[in-house]
Amino acid sequence: MSGLLERLRGRGWRMTSQRRVVAEVLDGDHVHLTADEVHARAVQRLPEISRATVYNALGELVALGEVIEVSTDGRAKRYDPNAHRPHQHLVCSGCGIIRDVHPTGDPLSGLPAQERFGFEVSKVEVTYRGLCPSCA
Amino acid sequence: MSGLLERLRGRGWRMTSQRRVVAEVLDGDHVHLTADEVHARAVQRLPEISRATVYNALGELVALGEVIEVSTDGRAKRYDPNAHRPHQHLVCSGCGIIRDVHPTGDPLSGLPAQERFGFEVSKVEVTYRGLCPSCA
DNA sequence: TCTTGACTTGGATTCTGTCCATCGTAGGAT
DNA sequence: ATCCTACGATGGACAGAATCCAAGTCAAGA
Structure with a gap:
């Protein structure tokens, strides 16, 4: 299950190496990562990616409806890529x-x-x- | 409906002017204030009350079950004094x-x-x- | 290949909340 | 009524999460 990149491209999302890496990190059904955790994983693939870029990309994915923002603890928000089946x-x-x-x-x-x-x-x-x- | 002060006293909560003011600010059924909003209202009655004291008092009221912590937006937590009727x-x-x-x-x-x-x-x-x- | 508007960067800033050493005081003891 | 002392208050420093901004970079269409 990895249609995320294709869907984003099809919706005219300008593709950059940074955005691709963020989308790849999130691509999976049962992940609930914080922005910093996403950044940490993104850095492993693209060492220079900045936090601001990760925040930007996450915000756009949420606006596109491809990722859901979850805040269950009043601490850091978590990002849930399982946006296509209500849960x-x-x-x-x-x-x-x-x-x-x-x-x-x-x-x-x-x-x-x-x-x-x-x-x-x-x-x-x-x-x-x-x-x-x-x-x- | 204003049994909050009496209940707190009865449970051995050491009463100070600061704690009294915080409890009074929250005493009401349909309020959902942030800690800073509670502080702003408390300052009107007790100008020198500090933010740390408000945070402390709110935390204790939550621990006592007299106030519920609500975080509906991933921003500041809100404090709901309507803790006795589930909602x-x-x-x-x-x-x-x-x-x-x-x-x-x-x-x-x-x-x-x-x-x-x-x-x-x-x-x-x-x-x-x-x-x-x-x-x- | 060129051009341009969109994207990225990282440091500064804001917002929310906690921590800590010091000072003050509520309320029991005398 | 006064004294004691443990508990509470203070405010400034600190920390975590997220946003903002000006300057530099680049994807993708012409």
Whole structure:
């Protein structure tokens, strides 16, 4: 599963060596890296790449809808390339590990109209928290 | 509804003018202030209160379960004094305003056992996003 | 190959939050 | 009422995350 580069090219994303490396680092389904972790991995392939460029590229990938921004801990944001299948996150309160999960049903259905206060609700983010088997 | 000070005193929380002011600023059901906003309001009542003291007091109130930490935007954490009635949050993607909402049903029921990966899931945070009437 | 506007760079800056040594004080003890 | 002392407050330094900016570089179309 590696259509990311092709999709980006097809959408007119100007391809540079830096952007290619960032996209390659993220290409994989079960990764939740911080910007600095992405930068660290990018540096291994392209030693001169700067943090600002990584931040720029990540921001653009998010704007394009190819990557999802996840902030589960109030610390650094994480970047989730699994943007094509809707999912939620399960986070260990001990070690912080994150797993993608797929709840049943429509999460929007839990919010009655009188609880929407006139908002046009379009998205629901659910974070399940608990202890993973190793931390329990 | 203003039992916060009394509850804190009853739990042996050493009362100082600074802590009193922080608790008073937060005492109200529909407030979602950042630490700096709490500090700004506290300064109006007690001009010399320091940011560190506000952070300390907020951290203790969270540890006591009297205030909930909310981070809906990856920016500054917000502090929600409505800790006694379980609720979720509805956030405007335009202006960032936050409303407390009460979804129906048990949010945990949407996650089947085989999607829990052996975790002991104990808490669910739901953030509904959309446009408020003013921003739509 | 040339040209140009878009991209990259790295250092400065902002924002959020924590740490620490020192000073002050709430509240129990006398 | 006063004294003690452990706990809280202070503010400046520090740290982590992210953004900004001016100057240099380059991808890709002409």
